[in-house]
Amino acid sequence: MTATTLGVVLTEAEKTLTDAGAWLPREDAEQLAAHVMGCTVAQLPLDAVPGAEDLARLRDLVAQRADRVPVEYLTGRAVLGGVEIAVGPGVFVPRKHTEPLLAWGLDVLHGVSRPLAVDLCTGSAAIALAVAHARPDSTVHAIELDPVALSWARRNVARQAELGDTPVALHAGDVTDPAMFAELDGTVDLLLPNPPFVVDGVVLPPEWQEHQPWSALFGGQDGLVVIRAVVAAAVRLLRRGGGVAIEHDDEQAEVIMSLLREQDAFTDISYGVDHWGTPRYTTARRK
Ligand SMILES: C[S@@+](CC[C@H](N)C(=O)[O-])C[C@H]1O[C@@H](n2cnc3c(N)ncnc32)[C@H](O)[C@@H]1O
Known part of the structure; x- marks a missing residue:
């Protein structure tokens, strides 16, 4: 069995989010992956095979985003004027x-x-x-x-x-x-x-x-x-x-x-x- 690379996982996530009506499905999937992997979007290792724990976490976040939870609530952060702001429910x-x-x-x-x-x-x-x-x-x-x-x-x-x-x-x-x-x-x-x-x-x-x-x-x-x-x-x-x-x-x-x-x-x-x-x-x- 071929192991699934992060690139493939992101393509699947993009499709899930597109079907759910998210308007920036690729960006959202990448942001969630970067959040899980503790890196920037540019640093995402697309050819690597994510560990089981990271994969489960990412799939859970994608499912929540498919329920249209704001991506910023899932990553816990937003940015305005170059300042990182903590956000979440409420x-x-x-x-x-x-x-x-x-x-x-x-x-x-x-x-x-x-x-x-x-x-x-x-x-x-x-x-x-x-x-x-x-x-x-x-x-x-x-x-x-x-x-x-x-x-x-x-x-x-x-x-x-x-x-x-x-x-x-x-x-x-x-x-x-x-x-x-x-x-x-x-x-x-x-x-x-x-x-x-x-x-x-x-x-x-x-x-x-x-x-x-x-x-x-x-x-x-x-x-x-x-x-x-x-x-x-x-x-x-x-x-x-x-x-x-x-x-x-x-x-x-x-x-x-x-x-x-x-x-x-x-x-x-x-x-x-x-x-x-x-x-x-x-x-x-x-x-
Ligand atoms: C559209 S949000 C803007 C929040 C923030 N300024 C921003 O741009 O992210 C409006 C905010 O106004 C607060 N708010 C609503 N009515 C208010 C009032 N009468 N007095 C003070 N704050 C109020 C809400 O609780 C909410 O946090």
Whole structure:
């Protein structure tokens, strides 16, 4: 009997994941294999025959991925702004779609010494940690309502501080509270919220619908409940010239730009696109 090489196992896994509806079946299979074998994807020994234990572990992970468990929950990690973030059940998985929002925010901070940034709806603390990593001279506050997400955020904040990044100040709280961060009113250089924005009742792909916390996803009957609070907070918290970028779905840029215009408090109201070229975040500067 010919022993099965990793290359063959990956081809089988790719087929399993394709049949299950995963949209990046090959990449997922490779990431899971690299996770099991403790190497990078580029280092995967495709011609080698995996040991029985590794093979069983990989097949188990592929089966879970075929159940549409997010690949990041299976590997335990996601990356934003070059910072590795621990993730797992109970916390939203940071997305590649957020990289352009982060880049816009870092651009706003260009030339600002010792900037003050706030991550509203921080989840795993990914955005806050990416800002602190890129700008060691910054002060970054992050706020989150959900206790499970907060526990992931605490873990990530502690790890990055241990690695030498500027510590992020993490707060338990509700961004719809009109007194949130009242002590920072008029002083914030940058707000980078990625709030829940999906319209209640929309059925998302299983990676979100079945596996990620709904409180991270759904934003009320029009999807804008938390976003309205974020806009109000931006009016209050930002200093003159300070910037806000709000992440949202493909079709919300116009309505969020209208919400910002209604405040008569912002200039340069615009939107940015993600790596697919899809409108993904709306931006403004405080007058
Ligand atoms: C879409 S996730 C974004 C998480 C993270 N910023 C990221 O980009 O990966 C939204 C987060 O907002 C949190 N959240 C929802 N409503 C909130 C509220 N009223 N106050 C604070 N956080 C809230 C959710 O628990 C979730 O962690």
